[in-house]
Amino acid sequence: MDDRFNTIAGWTLFAGIVALGGSIVAAELFHSERPENMGFPIAGVVEDGEDTEAEKPIAFYLASADAAKGEQVFKKCTACHNADKGGANALGPNLWGVLGEPVGKGHGFAFSDALASKGGTWDWDTMSAWLKSPKAFAPGTKMTFAGLSNPEDRANVIAFLNSRSDSPKPLPAAPAEAAAPDPGTAPGATDAQAKAGSGTNDGAQKAEAEPVIDAGKKDVKGGGEADPTKKN
Numbered sequence: 001m002d003d004r005f006n007t008i009a010g011w012t013l014f015a016g017i018v019a020l021g022g023s024i025v026a027a028e029l030f031h032s033e034r035p036e037n038m039g040f041p042i043a044g045v046v047e048d049g050e051d052t053e054a055e056k057p058i059a060f061y062l063a064s065a066d067a068a069k070g071e072q073v074f075k076k077c078t079a080c081h082n083a084d085k086g087g088a089n090a091l092g093p094n095l096w097g098v099l100g101e102p103v104g105k106g107h108g109f110a111f112s113d114a115l116a117s118k119g120g121t122w123d124w125d126t127m128s129a130w131l132k133s134p135k136a137f138a139p140g141t142k143m144t145f146a147g148l149s150n151p152e153d154r155a156n157v158i159a160f161l162n163s164r165s166d167s168p169k170p171l172p173a174a175p176a177e178a179a180a181p182d183p184g185t186a187p188g189a190t191d192a193q194a195k196a197g198s199g200t201n202d203g204a205q206k207a208e209a210e211p212v213i214d215a216g217k218k219d220v221k222g223g224g225e226a227d228p229t230k231k232n
């Protein structure tokens, strides 16, 4: 009986060890599942932070936008829209020449009140805001499209829409913030910085020599070092 008891105890122990080993392996395997965003998102705050960090004004992206790429993006829209001259309205209005048109008025389309009462015209900024999130731009809109969160996609599709027009507008230049560092301003700026830099360094060196070192070491090194400060 003792032998049998030992055998049972041995197997039980063994089973325990196997189970422990298994759980360690399982923990290793499934360990990497962490929430995408750590912590508790505070409504508004976190989102704003992410958005403003990543995104520059749409003009920045439009400056290097590519209508051909925009035509690819526009495939997401063709279930409801076409951008052909004289094209028919479908689930959504025909979009020929939409940039510069009044918001929610054109092409004899039966717009929702939400969009028709929005006011203003489609310019780069309103179009970008609309395509980023139709729902946020005109709550209650009939355009059941989630939006294009990627600003480059938006800029490209806006450039494409702009090209589908009797009178395409010139794409905006990059805003000053983005344009400044690149061309003629850069050398001037560095020159100015270099001059300003050497100036402040001179100042700093004098300041170091005068009060700190001399005040502390006058007694040790004697009058020899104190003389220059008197001249200054």
Ligand code: HEC
Binding pocket: 073, 074, 076, 077, 078, 079, 080, 081, 091, 092, 093, 095, 098, 101, 102, 103, 104, 105, 106, 110, 111, 112, 113, 114, 115, 116, 131, 138, 140, 141, 142, 143, 144, 145, 148, 157
């Ligand atoms: C599921 C169908 C659907 C999809 C997909 C869709 N739209 Fe729309 N779109 C609509 C509808 C419907 C309206 C009218 C909205 C309203 O009246 O509230 C509209 C309106 C618009 C307008 C306003 C037109 C005007 O004259 O004021 C623009 C611009 C527009 N869509 C562009 C796009 C672009 C660009 C895409 C793709 C990135 C897209 N839409 C995807 C259905 C759609």
